[in-house]
Amino acid sequence: xxxxxxxxxGHRMVDFVAxxxxxxETFPVLSQVQPGYLKELLPDTAPNKPDTLEALxxxxxxxxxxxxxxxxxxxxxxxxxxxxxxAGFLGEMxxxxxxxxxxxxxxxxxATELEVIVLDWFAKMLRLPSQFLSxxxxxxxxxxxxxxxxxxxxxxARDRTxxxxxxxxxxxxxxxxxxxxxxxxxxxxxxxxxxxxxxxLVKADCNRNYAVAPLAIxxxxxxxxxxxxxxxxxxxxxxTTSSSAVDxxxxxxQIAKANDMWLHIDAAYAGSACICPEYRHHxxxxxxxxxxxxxxxxWFLTNFDCSLLWVKDxxxxxxxxxxxxxxxxxxxxxxxSVFDFKxxxxxxxxxxxxxxxxxxxxxYGVENLQSYIxxxxxxxxxFEQLVISDSRFEVVTPRTFSxxxxxxxxxxxxxxxxxxxxxxxMDAANSSGKIFISHTVLSGKFVLRFxxxxxxxxxxxxxxAWKILQDLATKQLLESS
Ligand code: PLP
Numbered sequence: 001x002x003x004x005x006x007x008x009x010g011h012r013m014v015d016f017v018a019x020x021x022x023x024x025e026t027f028p029v030l031s032q033v034q035p036g037y038l039k040e041l042l043p044d045t046a047p048n049k050p051d052t053l054e055a056l057x058x059x060x061x062x063x064x065x066x067x068x069x070x071x072x073x074x075x076x077x078x079x080x081x082x083x084x085x086x087a088g089f090l091g092e093m094x095x096x097x098x099x100x101x102x103x104x105x106x107x108x109x110x111a112t113e114l115e116v117i118v119l120d121w122f123a124k125m126l127r128l129p130s131q132f133l134s135x136x137x138x139x140x141x142x143x144x145x146x147x148x149x150x151x152x153x154x155x156x157a158r159d160r161t162x163x164x165x166x167x168x169x170x171x172x173x174x175x176x177x178x179x180x181x182x183x184x185x186x187x188x189x190x191x192x193x194x195x196x197x198x199x200x201l202v203k204a205d206c207n208r209n210y211a212v213a214p215l216a217i218x219x220x221x222x223x224x225x226x227x228x229x230x231x232x233x234x235x236x237x238x239x240t241t242s243s244s245a246v247d248x249x250x251x252x253x254q255i256a257k258a259n260d261m262w263l264h265i266d267a268a269y270a271g272s273a274c275i276c277p278e279y280r281h282h283x284x285x286x287x288x289x290x291x292x293x294x295x296x297x298x299w300f301l302t303n304f305d306c307s308l309l310w311v312k313d314x315x316x317x318x319x320x321x322x323x324x325x326x327x328x329x330x331x332x333x334x335x336x337s338v339f340d341f342k343x344x345x346x347x348x349x350x351x352x353x354x355x356x357x358x359x360x361x362x363x364y365g366v367e368n369l370q371s372y373i374x375x376x377x378x379x380x381x382x383f384e385q386l387v388i389s390d391s392r393f394e395v396v397t398p399r400t401f402s403x404x405x406x407x408x409x410x411x412x413x414x415x416x417x418x419x420x421x422x423x424x425x426m427d428a429a430n431s432s433g434k435i436f437i438s439h440t441v442l443s444g445k446f447v448l449r450f451x452x453x454x455x456x457x458x459x460x461x462x463x464x465a466w467k468i469l470q471d472l473a474t475k476q477l478l479e480s481s
Contacts, residue, residue, distance in 0.1 A: 009053055016057060017089075020065075024073050024456070028433025031069045038067060069436065074456035075465060078438035080241070080269040080403075081453025085301035087363035091356025092303045101349040105338035106330045108352065112339055115142055115354035118361065123310055125275045125366060126294075129287050132310040134339070140310040141317075141344040142353045146268040147184035148346060149293040149309040154188045154233060156316035157262030157290070161232040171195050174224050177235040178204040178212035180242055182266060185235050198229065206443050209397050210243050212236075214251035221259055233262045236289075238282050239270025242440040242449075243396075244403045246270070246282050253288025263289045268307070272299040273377070273401050276370045282400075290316075299402075299453050301372065302360045306353050309344075318343045372455075376402040379462050380452040386466045392473060396442055402452040407445060408473055419446040421476070428472045435465045 041063045071082050102111035119140025123132050132138040143149045154175070162169060175194055177185055179201040189199045200220050205213040221231045234256050236247040249265065256263035265286060271294025273279040286292055293309045296302040311317055322343035324333075332338045342348050364372070380402040387393045387406045396405045408425055410418030422439070426448055430436055438449050452462070 012053065012057075016060075021072070021456075024070055025075065027065065027068075027070050027073070029070050029073045029075045029436040030078075030430045030433065031067050032431070032433060033067045038063065072454060072456065073436075074454050074458065074461045075435045076454045076457075077450045077452065077465060078436045079449075080298050080451050082297055082304050083299060083301045083453065083455050084303045085360060085364075085455055087359045088301055088303035088356045091359040094359075095352040095355045098352055098355075100352050102352055103342035103348045103350055104328060104330065104340040105332050109338075111350075111352045111354065112341060114352075114358055115341065116140075116339060118354045118358045119308060119310065121361060122296075122308060122357075126271070126283065126292075127280060128283075128292060128310060129312075131312045132292065137314065138310060138312045139314050139339065140308055141341055142350075142357070143293075143307040143309050143345060144305045145184075145307050146182065146266060146293055146295055147187060149291075149307050150184050150235065150264060150266060151188040151191055152309070152317060152321060152345060153262065153264050153291040153293075153311065154185075154192045154194075155320045156311070157233045157264075158192050158194070159320045160262070160316050161230060165230055169230055172198075172228065172230045173233075174198040174200060174221075174229050174231045175233045175235070176200045176202065176217050176220060176231065176261075178202055178210075178237070178240075178245075178247060180204045180210050180212070180240040180245055181235055181237055182241050182268070185266075200224075204240075204245065206397075208245070208248075209400070210240060210245040210442060211247045212252075214248055214255060217252065218255050221255065225259075231259050231261055233264065235264045235266060238265060238267035238274070239401060241269070243405050243442060243447075244270060244400045245397075246400060249283065249285025249289070251285075253285045256290075257288055262291070265289045265292045268293065268295040269298050270401050271295070271308075273373050275366065276373055279373075279401070296357055296360070299373065299376070300360065300369070301364065301455060302357050306357055308357075314339075314344065321345065376452045376457070379457060379459060380404055380450075382459065383450055383452065383462050383466060386463075390470065392477065396445060396447045404450045404452075405440070405442065405447045406450065407447050408477075417445060421480070422446045422448055425469065425472055425476055428476070429469055432468065432472075434468050437465075 072084050100108040100111055102108045105112045116134045120133050123140055130136055173194055175189055202212055202216045202220055204210040224231050234252055236249055236252045238246050253263055274283050291311045296306040296308055297304040333340050341350055380399055384395055384399050384404045387395050393406055394409050396407055407418055407422045410421055426437055426439055440447050440449055
């Protein structure tokens with residue numbers, strides 16, 4: 001590494017990135033390339049001799065950028081957002097500069113200690129119960145994704161239960177969640193060896209905006225208990241992926257407690273909103289949870305990846321995930337005086353991810369972060385009102401945070417209940433390159449999802465997105481009449 005070369009090339013890269021952000025609206029939001037496009041453009045083998053940075057920039061412009069979907073575009077409304085910010089970006093840069101592999105405290109004490117401090121700060125911002133703090137028996141840790149978070153707590157819960165019931169009980173362990181729970185739970189169950197027939201995805205209640213009914217969970221548990229099975233894990237969601245439903249935490253907490261089960265809360269997207277006092281009530285009931293997760297890399301201006309997981313009792317994670325080979329032994333770990341985050345996660349190596357979160361918190365401050373969340377929710381409200389004002393459309397389920405679920409209302413005679421009508425509308429909108437939205441299915445209805453959360457989105461983007469959708473709908477309805 002030549003420092004002067006880095007300075008020179010780094011400046012050029014920062015210029016490139018700044019120009020990219022400045023011109024981001026000129027690119028199609030959803031990449032319009034066809035599968036395999038890049039193989040046609042790049043050679044079959046790596047170059048023998050070094051290339052120039054100039055040649056590389058040319059290729060990035062001409063060959064890579066067309067294959068990028070612009071998640072940071074202000075016209076990006078698909079899935080859930082994945083925010084970047086100057087603060088998060090700078091944190092990533094610094095983390096790349098140090099390039100530490102911080103599996104144990106000793107490998108970079110600042111990495112572990114900053115993570116502990118920042119996750120405690122965040123727990124306080126969310127007003128999580130004090131048991132989740134590192135100063136108690138719990139603590140927070142940064143995982144790569146919500147999928148890894150649910151996997152590690154599922155393993156911890158599984159082992160806790162097996163210690164009680166015996167190792168041969170694995171086939172009896174049962175997991176409960178609603179059918180709106182992210183598929184990450186199913187994947188975690190597959191990896192953790194939970195028998196597929198023991199994963200109960202209880203139908204969510206459309207009358208509760210697709211949250212799960214506690215009675216449906218407790219009935220399923222009672223049935224399983226009477227069959228000699230062992231209910232051990234409930235996954236509740238605050239802000240489901242399809243429609244931002246909020247499962248009833250207090251009731252699920254009571255059920256988990258009564259049955260000695262682990263309650264995990266997946267607030268991957270909506271957790272960010274709960275730093276605002278007016279949305280914090282969605283976390284009421286977290287007191288009974290064993291673990292809580294939210295993705296700072298979704299809606300919190302922290303560049304991917306940065307998934308925050310808190311547990312009430314860290315010893316369960318450590319019992320399931322720790323290894324202690326000779327080559328990693330050191331004084332601090334042996335003295336039990338430090339956290340070694342390798343024992344709270346699947347991989348050994350880990351990045352210095354707390355830096356970017358720390359920088360986001362410091363360079364924005366909680367007040368600005370709250371305003372940022374509120375602004376997106378206001379913009380989503382505006383979009384919702386626009387949908388309501390056009391009788392050709394309907395809002396399918398009431399908006400809670402910054403996601404609006406809507407569709408073009410099909411004619412009564414429509415054979416597939418508006419599936420093609422709405423699919424075509426989405427396809428036309430996304431193929432235009434002007435906006436990017438995604439879809440889901442709720443109660444058999446094909447539903448369009450409009451998620452506000454890109455950092456550059458302003459009111460004008462909401463209005464022009466709506467105009468694009470209206471114009472395309474007009475065209476489509478004319479063609480189909
Ligand atoms: N949980 C919820 C509620 C989500 O919305 C998502 C992704 O959108 C996930 C989990 C999975 O997130 P990750 O990609 O961090 O595993």
